[in-house]
Structures are given as C-alpha cells and as structure tokens.
Amino acid sequence: MTKAELIERVYGQKHLPRDLTKKTVAQIVDAVFTEMGDYFIRTRVKNPRTGDPITIPQQETITFSPGQELRSLLNRNGKPLAAPAAAAKAAR
16 A cells, blocks of 8 residues: 555545545654654664664665556556557558
C-alpha cells in the first residue's frame, strides 16, 4: 500500500468528521509516520543488555522510481508493443 492509498482509505472512513479534508488527513499520516520513525530511532540507540548508548553511523539509501516507459512495459507483463508496420497491416 502506498502512502497515497493509505491517505485515501483513511479519508474514506465513515466515522471521521465530515469537515476533515484530504490535505488534513495527509498531514496526520505524515505526523504519525514521523513520530513512529523518531520513536524507533530513539529506542534503537541503546544496548538492550547494558543500557549504554550506541552510536549508529549515518547511512545512505538509494531509491528507484521507474520511468513511464518501464511502468508501461511492466503493466503489459513484458509484452512488446506492436510494430507500426504490423499494426498497419492488421488495420487493412
């Protein structure tokens, strides 16, 4: 589930106030994720046996976002596009 899907599902809940906007729901989701992330960072910086603080080295992460062409190929299950000449013959 993506963040946008989560926002959409929360926004669609019937028991929430009607004047709650999608933008407000997005801000709430962001705040919850930030707080959870901060909590996990705080709780993982201590040695559970001794309680001594642990220094966690900074890490770099790599993200990948596929381009439109790759997404369209994946959505077609890898089937190639019909060649223009073949498409023209089929249209005749």
